[in-house]
Amino acid sequence: ILNVEQSPQSLHVQEGDSTNFTCSFPSSNFYALHWYRWETAKSPEALFVMTLNGDEKKKGRISATLNTKEGYSYLYIKGSQPEDSATYLCASLNDYKLSFGAGTTVTVRA
Amino acid sequence: SQTIHQWPATLVQPVGSPLSLECTVEGTSNPNLYWYRQAAGRGLQLLFYSVGIGQISSEVPQNLSASRPQDRQFILSSKKLLLSDSGFYLCAWSTRPPYEQYFGPGTRLTVT
Numbered sequence: 001i002l003n004v005e006q007s008p009q010s011l012h013v014q015e016g017d018s019t020n021f022t023c024s025f026p027s028s029n030f031y032a033l034h035w036y037r038w039e040t041a042k043s044p045e046a047l048f049v050m051t052l053n054g055d056e057k058k059k060g061r062i063s064a065t066l067n068t069k070e071g072y073s074y075l076y077i078k079g080s081q082p083e084d085s086a087t088y089l090c091a092s093l094n095d096y097k098l099s100f101g102a103g104t105t106v107t108v109r110a
Numbered sequence: 111s112q113t114i115h116q117w118p119a120t121l122v123q124p125v126g127s128p129l130s131l132e133c134t135v136e137g138t139s140n141p142n143l144y145w146y147r148q149a150a151g152r153g154l155q156l157l158f159y160s161v162g163i164g165q166i167s168s169e170v171p172q173n174l175s176a177s178r179p180q181d182r183q184f185i186l187s188s189k190k191l192l193l194s195d196s197g198f199y200l201c202a203w204s205t206r207p208p209y210e211q212y213f214g215p216g217t218r219l220t221v222t
Contacts, residue, residue: 032208043200043213044154051208089154093208100146102153 004092006101013080013108020076021104023090027071032093035064035075038103039086047075047088080108112137116201116214123221129174129188131217133201136182141203143184144211145176149197160184196221 004025013019025033032051036044048057053068061078077084087103113136123129135141145157156169158176166176173192177185184201201214 034208034210036211043215044211045213046210049208049210091154091211096207096209098156098209098211100154100156 004090004099004101006088006090006104008104009102010105010107013077013084013106015080015082015108015110017080018076018078019080019106020074021088021106023073023075023092023101025071025073025090025092025099025101026094027068029095030068030071030092031096033066033068033073034091034093034098035073036089036091037086038089044089075104077106080106082108082110084108112203112212114201114203114212114214116199116217118217119215120218121220123191123219125193125221126190129186129191129195129219131186131199131201131219133184133186133214134182135184135203138182138203138205140181141205142209143178144202144204145184145186146200146202147197148200149194154200158186191221193221195219 006023034049035047037047038044048064050066055066057064063076066073085108087105089103091098091100115134142161144159146154147157148154158168160166160178163178174188199217202211204211
């Protein structure tokens with residue numbers, strides 16, 4: 001079982017503010033880094049899958065970066081809205097095995 | 111389009127009773143299939159994955175087992191449930207690497 005860590009565990013953001021949080025993962029035998037959004041009472045849904053060092057992906061107000069050499073990824077939310085409230089999971093694919101972090105729970109206050 | 115089904119949605123079972131959770135996928139052939147569990151206050155833990163019929167890999171030793179009797183059917187079982195088996199169970203499927211996961215609706219299991 002690989003050590004995929006996410007920080008912080010939770011954060012509260014005022015509506016309209018931007019925020020970011022981190023996923024760290026083993027860089028050895030790395031293949032891909034996934035980000036998922038998990039809203040209450042729903043199933044996790046994929047946001048991004050990144051494989052290359054320096055990758056940046058964007059979907060609306062949410063973006064992510066990847067550093068495979070040092071083993072970390074950032075997820076950014078610009079201009080947070082209440083509908084962004086969710087738990088954001090990252091998962092690292094190493095040696096073709098996928099390991100999830102514990103997630104960062106984001107609460108956006110109106 | 112692909113669809114993944116899980117049932118039941120919720121389940122309350124006494125300690126020592128058996129368990130059977132079922133997952134089926136539609137709209138894809140020969141998918142990789144996965145069972146995850148989220149225990150209270152914790153992240154997703156991979157329990158089992160399967161790359162084909164009858165092929166099961168266990169990630170965490172415990173009193174659970176999995177079977178894949180058909181290409182798009184994945185079953186999670188236990189002969190005797192423990193209190194620690196309570197949690198939220200998710201089935202997922204993926205295709206080729208990088209194995210983007212498509213999750214089912216989940217089953218909330220409470221062992222009393």
